[in-house]
Amino acid sequence: MFASGDETDNASLFNVCNGLRSTRFRFAVRPNGLGIHFGELRREHETEFVMAWRRFASVNSAKVIGHTANVVMDNAKRNEKMVVIFGYSTEYGVLNAVQEFNFGTRQWRLVKTRGYPVTGSYGHSSSWDPLSRKIYVVGGYLSAEPAGHQLTNTLYSYDPASRTWRLLNPAPLALSQHSATFLSGGLMMVFGGRGAASHQCYLAEVLSYDVACDKWGYLPILRKPFQTDLARFGHSAVTSRGLLYIYGGFDGQMKADILKFTPGRCENVTTLGECLNSRLGVKCVWTTEQTCSTITDMPGDPTASAHGGNYLGEDHTVITPHELSIPTPTARSPYQPCNSLRCPGSAVVGLTTGYPNIRESSGPLNPSHEQLCSELQDCHSCTQTSYKCTWCGDKCTLGFCEGSNKANEANDHCEGKSTIKCSKWSNCKSCLAQEHCVWDQYGCQDIADGFKKETQACPAACSEHSTCTECTLEECMWCESKKRCVESIAEQLIFPYGECPIWTTDTSRCPRQNQEWCKVHLTCSNCTSDPACGWCDDSSGTGMGACLSGGYSLKTAANRGRCSNKRWSFTHCKICQCNGHSRCIEDTDTCEQCDHMTQGVHCEACAPGFYGNALNGGHCRPCDCATDGAGCHPLTGQCFCATKGVIGEQCDQCDTDNSFLNGTSTCYYDLQVNAPFVFNSSEGDEGQYERFSQINFVSTPMTDDLPMTFTITSTNNVKVNLTFKSVRVGKEFKIESFYVYLFDVSHPVDLEVSFMQHLQL
Incomplete structure (x- = not known):
């Protein structure tokens, strides 16, 4: 639990430090390249230090903010490298890229990853676990739609050695700008952050993620006196000598305090059940000596050290090292093989354990794997998770496929390459960088089979x-x-x-x-x-x-x-707000009468037949439309044309591009014989149906020796006027054209009009 006062051996403690004495520092910046160098801190005088920064060249690196960075050991080359995960680029939008900076060669590399097709984010956290030798990435903002974002609770693991992603159990909360740290291997602590709901602006929750069990839990928190002090986001977190320190953050105002978290001691827990269910801020295991101990090693794992990475803001970048040493593996593990890593909720030596009722939750801490599998839409996503999903040809399911005991359980068995769906890319440049994507007015789209990708130009970045x-x-x-x-x-x-x-x-x-x-x-x-x-x-x-x-x-x-x-x-x-077009009835906010051709509760709009901006004394002008006009847009004055096929700002042109012909005083649709005209009402830009109330047709018979059949079908009642134009040929009159006038058309409506002529056998 979190408490104040005297520290005890088996409780987790949060202490608050304020009023820190400042020390004078002097900084020297050398403008030779781009990057960060962890220089030596050299004491010159008793209270004065010199800290030197160097900039390294940034060739082949992407300019990002909102990313995270971790320092890991490159075992193959026996030197350290910095792994930069995701982030936001003003040029390419939200990135799903992983970059590496080698401290030995001082070179950047944009690496090609495998495994689960991850979606990039910003405002997430990432933290290196020295026990599993993986980086765990949780939360942040994803690009949801073009010009949109979505807070996520997604958790990934990333193996920097094989450069492989894997999808894990999601966190119980969607959050960003939080911190994530490992006080000891195997248990990640997630603190604070910004939630999705309006009442979750500043989170005070402390979540724990058990790496071995792939399980989430809440750490108990003392409501007083820390509830106000703990809630925050945008803070930084570091570990030192087995303690967690939280500095700063934002909870409506900037904070300058330091919180210290002291984990409980596994050694003080005496029973197997309590040991495996403990929530002390460290991972506890049961040893062969029948004692509870903090996990420090897994058989076969090498010695490791780590540096933690936290949320990096736009205006500062900090990578703070904290050493975690793991003992060299021994020939014989000190942990009891059957029970040491048993997870809460599983059977242990005849004892059924479970999560203690620490706090209420609005949703499940660890959702059903069956549900999680069903949400995955492709083979590569399905087979790179911790859920034990299998790919059954066209769907992802938990366990075996129906009617079979075989399924694609490994990513290597999936057909084709692992690619991210085009809809995930919210930026034109990042979309076009994908071989299988094109950009249009609806966003990033998949290229249809058989089509060749053409060169496209993107608009300027915001x-x-x-x-x-x-x-x-x-x-x-x-x-x-x-x-x-x-x-x-x-x-x-x-x-x-x-x-x-x-x-x-x-x-x-x-x-x-x-x-x-x-x-x-x-x-x-x-x-x-x-x-x-x-x-x-x-x-x-x-x-x-x-x-x-x-x-x-x-x-x-x-x-x-x-x-x-x-x-x-x-x-x-003031109570009366009639935009200068009326006074109000005494002691009310009701406008007496809207003058100056205005209407509305506050005389805020132009009356029908007029257009303009009536706000704050604005003027309304008469619509300037031809005889086919049916009023105009109340703001722009663009005319609404009453007859379909009549276009133009003043309804004085015919839509010849869509087979409407110029007539003497109106426009006609050129209706070909045996080719029905079909029309369905559609919603325009303003969510209103097309405003036409009339449509005219002209049709010319193919031959004059066959009868013509005229048919009209409508879902609404319409009025019809049918006429024809004839010419005299000798003593007879020959019909040259038929004219059909449909009027009083109401919407929505489905129309079908046809003239038919068929050869008789």
Whole structure:
């Protein structure tokens, strides 16, 4: 458990340290290359040190933020290397790449990995386990859809020796910007972070992951006095001499405290059941001497050391070493073979053990493997997990396939290469870098079989735009307070602590050149919702006014003299808000009568037949449409054409590209004989059905010696007018064309119209 006060031998403790005495440091930066060098710390005077940094060349390395880094031993070359996992690139978006930096050769390498086809993330954690000699990656933000992101609870293991990924049991919480550390081999501790739900902004949970058992659990936590102090995200975590230290973080304000976690001692646990179910912050095992001990070695594992990697923010990169020494393996294991690594919930020497009821959980700690297997959609994903899944031709299942005792249990038996689905790539450049993907208006798509990939050009990256208009036209996010354009998917990474209070993705909200930002707000409610702005009412009693930069007491120097305190609103608006087009009924917020061709509860829109922006005294103008017009868009004035096939901003053209012909006063669809016209109502850009109420057809018979059959089928009642045009040939009249007019068409509707002529036998 976590507690304060005197330390005991069998309890886990959290202590808080504040008021640390600062020591003076002097730093020397040498601009010769790119990278980090862990230089010597040399004492010059009693209270003054010199710490030297060197930059290494960054050839072949990707520029990333939100990544993690771990230092591991490269056994083949007998030197250390830094493994950089995932991260976000302003050029390529969220990456699933693994990079290695060799400290011996000082060279970068983008490595090719095998195993489970992982999805990249940022804001995750990664931590090296010296016992299993793998890196464990948990949580973070995934790219979900184009311009979207999703918090995940996914857990992967990565073997840096074989460069192989594996999918493990997911964490009970989706989280990011947390920390993950191994106080001792075999048990990972995950602390704090940012959750998915609105009430999980700052997590105080301490999770544990048992590597050998592939099981998650909660460590007990004392509710007082630490509940307020513990919750945080964006902190750093390091281990030293078997203790865990948490520094800083954010819980609505920046923190500068240090938390120290002292794990319990396995040696003080006396029974087998308690030993295997212990939650002390370290992995306990039962020995052949019938004692409980902290796991330190697995038979056959070599001596190892490790450095931990934590969440790295945009503006700083820190890799803090913490040594963990593992004894050289002995010929005879000290652990009892049958029971030492038994997992909670399994039978042990006639004793059934299970997880103690530590705390309530909204969901299962360890979901059903049957459910987890069923969610995997391809062979490579199915066969690279810890769930014991098998691939049965077209689906993933737990155990054997139906009617067979054989299945693909290994990745080597899967057909084709392991590839990530194109839909996982949210960025044009990262999409086109994949051989099997193309980019279109819907995002990254798989290339259909038989099609050849063509050269495509990607739009400029969001980070390359320098104005609000350029930024929002490319579906990026503009931060006005920082004058910066970013991908929406990276918002939580680049502005994790609310550094961007003023932002937009809407071009119409961009200020004009040299225009003050607050001026884009045309109503009091929108203005006061912006923390940098306030509303200056014009005292007309109609709700008109101006949005100005300022605070609660209008202290902004530029606004002194522009508005009196009596007319200033920063958090609340005056009761009457009719946009300058009406006054309100006395002592109410109800507009008396909307004038100036406006309508709406607050006279905020133009009346039918008019267009414009009615907000804050704006003008409404009459629609300028031809006779085929059926009103216009209330904001842009673009006409809605009443007859299908009539197009143009003023409904004065025929859609010749789609077989509509120019007539004397309208447009006709050229209906070929024996080729029915079929139409289904569809929703337009605004979620409304096409507005036409009439459609005209013209059809010319193939021959004049065969009868014509006219057929119309409609799911709604429509009115029909059928006429024809004839010419005189000798003493007879010959029908040259048939004209069909359908009107009073209502939507949604399915229509089929045809003229048929068939040869008679």
